[in-house]
Amino acid sequence: MMVDNKKGFQIFANVLMTFLAICALAPFILLIMSSITDEQALIMNGYSFWPSKFSLYSYRYLLTKSSAVARGYVISAVVTVIGTVCHLLLTTLYAYPLSRHELPGRNVFAFYLFFTMLFSGGLVPAYLMWTQTFHIRNTIFALLIPGLMMNGFNVIMMRTYFTSNIPDAIVEAARVDGANEFTILFGIVMPMAMPIVATISLLVGLAYWNDWMNGLYYLNDNSMYSIQVLLMKIQRNLDQLRQQAQSGGNVQIADMPSTSIRMALTVMGILPIMVIYPFLQKYFVKGIAIGAVKG
Amino acid sequence: MKRVTRTLRRFWPLYLMFLPGVVYLFINCYIPMFGIQIAFRRYNAKDGVYGSPWVGFENFKFLFQTDDAFIMVRNTLLYNLVFIALGTVLAISVAIILNEIRNQFAKQLYQTLILIPYLISMVIVSYLAFAFLSTGNGYINNTLLKVLGIPAIDWYNTPKYWPFILVLINVWKGLGYNMILYYATICGIDHTLYEAAVVDGANRWQQITNVTLPCLKSTIIILTLMSLGGIFRSDFGLFYQVPQNSGPLINVTQTIDTYVYRGLMQSNNIGMSSAAGLYQSVVGFILVVTANLVVRKVDAESSLF
Numbered sequence: 001m002m003v004d005n006k007k008g009f010q011i012f013a014n015v016l017m018t019f020l021a022i023c024a025l026a027p028f029i030l031l032i033m034s035s036i037t038d039e040q041a042l043i044m045n046g047y048s049f050w051p052s053k054f055s056l057y058s059y060r061y062l063l064t065k066s067s068a069v070a071r072g073y074v075i076s077a078v079v080t081v082i083g084t085v086c087h088l089l090l091t092t093l094y095a096y097p098l099s100r101h102e103l104p105g106r107n108v109f110a111f112y113l114f115f116t117m118l119f120s121g122g123l124v125p126a127y128l129m130w131t132q133t134f135h136i137r138n139t140i141f142a143l144l145i146p147g148l149m150m151n152g153f154n155v156i157m158m159r160t161y162f163t164s165n166i167p168d169a170i171v172e173a174a175r176v177d178g179a180n181e182f183t184i185l186f187g188i189v190m191p192m193a194m195p196i197v198a199t200i201s202l203l204v205g206l207a208y209w210n211d212w213m214n215g216l217y218y219l220n221d222n223s224m225y226s227i228q229v230l231l232m233k234i235q236r237n238l239d240q241l242r243q244q245a246q247s248g249g250n251v252q253i254a255d256m257p258s259t260s261i262r263m264a265l266t267v268m269g270i271l272p273i274m275v276i277y278p279f280l281q282k283y284f285v286k287g288i289a290i291g292a293v294k295g
Numbered sequence: 296m297k298r299v300t301r302t303l304r305r306f307w308p309l310y311l312m313f314l315p316g317v318v319y320l321f322i323n324c325y326i327p328m329f330g331i332q333i334a335f336r337r338y339n340a341k342d343g344v345y346g347s348p349w350v351g352f353e354n355f356k357f358l359f360q361t362d363d364a365f366i367m368v369r370n371t372l373l374y375n376l377v378f379i380a381l382g383t384v385l386a387i388s389v390a391i392i393l394n395e396i397r398n399q400f401a402k403q404l405y406q407t408l409i410l411i412p413y414l415i416s417m418v419i420v421s422y423l424a425f426a427f428l429s430t431g432n433g434y435i436n437n438t439l440l441k442v443l444g445i446p447a448i449d450w451y452n453t454p455k456y457w458p459f460i461l462v463l464i465n466v467w468k469g470l471g472y473n474m475i476l477y478y479a480t481i482c483g484i485d486h487t488l489y490e491a492a493v494v495d496g497a498n499r500w501q502q503i504t505n506v507t508l509p510c511l512k513s514t515i516i517i518l519t520l521m522s523l524g525g526i527f528r529s530d531f532g533l534f535y536q537v538p539q540n541s542g543p544l545i546n547v548t549q550t551i552d553t554y555v556y557r558g559l560m561q562s563n564n565i566g567m568s569s570a571a572g573l574y575q576s577v578v579g580f581i582l583v584v585t586a587n588l589v590v591r592k593v594d595a596e597s598s599l600f
Contacts (some may be wrong), residue, residue: 009499013392014401020389021408023467027423028411030434034426046437047426094316097309104302109313114600116324119580122572123555124565125330126323128344133326150319156599181308210416213531217560232418235539259432266422273414281407284414288472289479 028270035059035263042259058264069268072227076209079143079226083208084201090150091158091200096185098155099162100171117152127217142218143226148207154200157290161196162189199287202280209273227269234262334573338565354570363554367571370534371550374458375526378465383519385466386473387511391503393474394481406478410471417532424464424537451539457547464537465530480514481507517590517597524586527579531556551575 030047035058037051045052062069094113098106130136130146166189174184190197215229225233277284303310334354336347358364389409396402412420427434428450436447450456488506497505529550538548551571558568583599591598 006499009395010397013396014398016392017389017396017401017405017409020470021405024409024412024471027426027467030426031423042432046432047429047434048438049434090316090319093312097312100309103306103309109317112317112320116320117599118583119328120324120576121327121329121331122569122576123552124559124569124572125327125333125344127559128333129322129326129330132340132343134322145323147323150316150323155316181312185312206414210414212416212418228416228418231422232536235418235421235536262422263426266419269419270415274411277411277414278407281410284410285406285475288475 031263032267035260035267037260037263039258039260055260058260061261062264062268068222068225068230069227069265071223072225072230073268075140075143075224076226076228079140080205080208083144083148084205086144087149087151087154087204087208088197088201091154092185092190092197094150095155095158095162096189098159099166101163113152113155123217130218137218138221138224140224142224143211143214143229146214146218148204148211148214151204154204158193158196158200161193166192195286199283199290202283203287206273227265231265231269234265331569331573331576333565334569338569350566354566355574358567358570358574361567363549364571366546367549367551367554370547371529371552372526374461374465374529374534374550375522377462378469379519379522379526381462381466382469382473383515383522385470387477387508387515389470389474390477390481391507393478394507395499406471406475409474412468412470413472417530417536420464420468420532421536421539424460425539428460451541452543454544454547457538457544461533461537461548465533476518477511477514480511484510513594516593520586520590520593524583525579527551527575527582529553 026049030049033049033051034042034047036054036056037048038053038055039057041051041053041055094109097103098110098113100106126146130142134141136142136145170188170192171184174188179187210228212226212228212232215224215226216232219225219229222230222233330344333344333347335349335351336344337350337353338344338347342348393402393405396405425433428436430436430447430449430451433450435450440447448456450460484507488510489502492502492506529552531550531552534548534550535553535556538544541548551574555568555572555575558564558571587599591600
């Protein structure tokens with residue numbers, strides 16, 4: 001009786017979780033299927049989980065006829081890498097002195113950081129400042145700098161890691177040996193803090209890769225569009241790829257499979273995440289778990 | 296004076312490390328905070344943020360005379376309340392069920408798959424939503440409703456469905472994330488508590504209500520309070536990008552963030568836009584500080600200050 005009950009519950013739990021997992025995945029399957037559907041079939045039968053006619057035309061088109069995708073990938077990759085490195089550098093340099101409890105006045109710097117997490121000037125003053133004082137519009141800096149380069153939660157996460165995982169004795173010993181603070185930070189403390197560095201890098205890298213709002217505010221020159229910004233702009237102007245084909249001259253407007261191309265482009269926007277996610281899943285989960293509770 | 300010099304001589308490298316962060320935060324956060332004064336000015340591009348003429352509370356008076364002010368605050372608050380309530384209940388239920396699963400491989404797989412929607416941007420979500428909701432060839436109109444014999448629905452022009460659609464999308468995207476928060480706490484519960492409960496004859500359901508839920512209590516309180524602190528903010532992508540900025544839907548999709556954006560970029564109404572932004576910042580500040588003060592009472596470790 002007892003055993004049966006347990007078995008029954010296990011089946012119930014597995015069925016339920018399988019259902020949730022399918023719900024989580026279904027939209028992606030629909031997306032991928034639509035991206036390999038023949039455009040005529042798509043127009044006739046709509047989006048479907050099992051296309052009546054397959055075609056890889058949209059991928060061929062995106063990879064050979066359109067420079068926007070390749071450029072978008074390069075910009076996304078460059079912004080993600082540079083942005084993540086800068087974010088990590090700013091975070092580490094701020095978190096380390098905050099973790100040195102013998103440092104006089106560190107509470108002032110802690111408050112200076114905390115206050116940015118409590119109060120914000122909002123979009124309007126920030127927008128006016130970036131566009132009118134710093135003239136950031138249509139530069140690569142628009143995708144890199146506003147909002148994303150430092151974040152109070154990550155600094156606190158890293159400081160907490162430093163204080164609880166790096167013994168004072170090690171820092172003291174290095175100091176006695178004559179090492180300066182920068183050598184201590186980058187030569188001794190950072191190598192010991194790799195788990196938290198990995199976790200923060202992933203979350204920040206994801207934020208940079210997925211960002212489209214800076215593009216929405218500050219970009220209207222299509223040579224600067226990252227892949228996410230490109231997708232966002234296409235949704236606003238579905239004719240954009242058509243115009244590119246026009247100026248390229250190779251493709252007739254009439255036979256441009258716009259819906260499946262959009263779907264293929266969307267697939268390419270999530271592809272890098274889907275490729276690396278299974279390998280780094282553990283770090284994502286860890287990052288979420290400590291980030292939120294210890295935030 | 297001597298003490299200051301001695302402190303500086305000893306600690307200058309540490310102070311120097313603060314410098315890049317201090318500069319970045321000053322530009323990215325503090326200058327916009329000073330710039331918030333444009334809410335009290337009649338902005339014109341020639342005189343800029345700091346030179347346009349003062350008008351006192353005129354912008355706020357205009358803002359609160361419109362229906363927009365009521366609608367955007369109502370939507371922001373109600374959506375957030377539903378998101379928090381539903382999100383928390385579902386996340387806890389799923390976390391508990393996941394924890395009961397014996398097969399370690401399956402457990403890991405479920406967790407991995409459910410988190411996937413969290414990893415993608417709202418732009419992608421809007422494409423996914425469109426694949427289902429498109430009037431002409433969306434999956435729902437073309438396949439589901441056809442099978443059921445229901446006439447096609449013009450989703451992007453029918454406001455009454457959108458509160459459900461937006462809640463569904465929010466739950467779909469956030470469930471994995473929220474579930475992990477609670478699952479992490481459940482994994483940390485002392486096993487001897489369950490063993491003791493079994494000795495006392497507790498069945499699985501009684502173990503959940505008498506051990507798991509009480510152990511989750513402080514996590515639930517803290518996370519809910521933190522969410523309540525952000526109840527005046529909304530996910531711009533969810534409310535602007537996913538409904539594709541569709542005009543007929545504005546009544547149910549306008550939140551404070553979309554209003555500020557539309558005022559700034561589309562209707563060029565910087566006065567009212569910045570007034571709404573300041574209103575959001577000030578109320579948001581009060582809410583966050585209050586939430587953290589209460590959190591500090593529950594668990595000092597989890598509070599921001």
